[in-house]
Amino acid sequence: MEFNIITNNPEETRKLGKKISVLVQPxxxxxxxxxxxxxxxxxxxGICYGLGVKEGVNSPSxxxxxxxxxxxxxxxxxxFRLNGIDEFLDLGYEEYFYGKGLTVIEWAGKIExxxxxxxxxxxxxxxxxxxRRIIFKSTQKKYQVLIKE
Ligand SMILES: Nc1ncnc2c1ncn2[C@@H]1O[C@H](COP(=O)(O)OP(=O)(O)O)[C@@H](O)[C@H]1O
Ligand SMILES: [Mg+2]
Structure with missing residues (x-):
């Protein structure tokens, strides 16, 4: 299932993130x-703001x-700055991916x-x-429900 939407400025993109934040599940x-x-x-x-994060959210340098x-x-x-898969494996990603929080990944293609x-x-x-054209895709029921909403 796929859904796409155009945003016209950064504020609209943040608002979309905030909107989706209410649908996030642990x-x-x-x-x-x-x-x-x-x-x-x-x-x-936008997602973080919607989830009540008080600190500034930036791409970690x-x-x-x-x-x-x-x-x-x-x-x-x-x-973005990942140098090889070993560096990623050293992070202990399973604890995050299969934990009780929300995981968001920029440059996810590097660890597909x-x-x-x-x-x-x-x-x-x-x-x-x-x-910006923002395209949401999932083959999984749980996220298809989110996309629909
Ligand atoms: N519609 C838009 N949505 C999001 N960012 C936009 C939009 N139009 C312009 N921008 C600009 O594009 C840049 C996006 O930066 P950033 O979110 O850090 O990108 P990325 O994390 O993908 O590298 C910002 O400078 C922002 O002001
Ligand atoms: Mg970034």
């Missing part, structure tokens, strides 16, 4: 795809993962083989300077 995993600067972090900021505390824990992976069978794919593409 243990969910959202895998983000899209080039540098398309708005993956922006979308994640020197770490591959940031953890925030909201209504549930949020594990924010940014694998390690994603669980059920996850929500969120692909962002630039349409123009301020327009």
């Amino acid at each position: 243990g969910d995993l959202f895998a983000f795809y899209g080039e540098l600067g398309v708005g993956k972090t922006c979308f994640i900021q 020197f770490t591959l993962i940031n953890e925030y505390q909201g209504k549930i824990p949020i594990y924010h992976f940014d694998l 083989g390690f994603l669980p069978p059920d996850y929500l794919k969120i692909e962002i593409n630039s349409v123009s300077y301020y327009q």
Whole structure:
């Protein structure tokens, strides 16, 4: 199942993230795809804001993962700077992916083989300077319900 929507500015992208945050369940995993600067972090900021995270949410520059505390824990992976799969395996990803928080992953394509069978794919593409097409995809019932809502 697939659904796509256009946002016209960063604020709309954040709002969409916030909207989705109310549908998040503990243990969910959202895998983000899209080039540098398309708005993956922006979308994640909206989700975190909606989940009541008080601290600033940015792409971690020197770490591959940031953890925030909201209504549930949020594990924010940014694998842009990942140098090889060993570095990823050293993070102990299972604890996050199969834990009780929400996992969000930027550059999920780099670790595709390690994603669980059920996850929500969120692909962002630039349409123009301020327009983004955000595509939600999942083959799993749980996320299809989320997409529908
Ligand atoms: N519709 C939009 N949605 C999200 N970001 C947008 C949009 N239009 C312009 N931008 C800009 O694109 C950039 C997205 O940055 P960021 O969220 O850090 O991207 P990524 O995490 O994908 O590298 C920001 O500078 C933001 O202001
Ligand atoms: Mg980012």
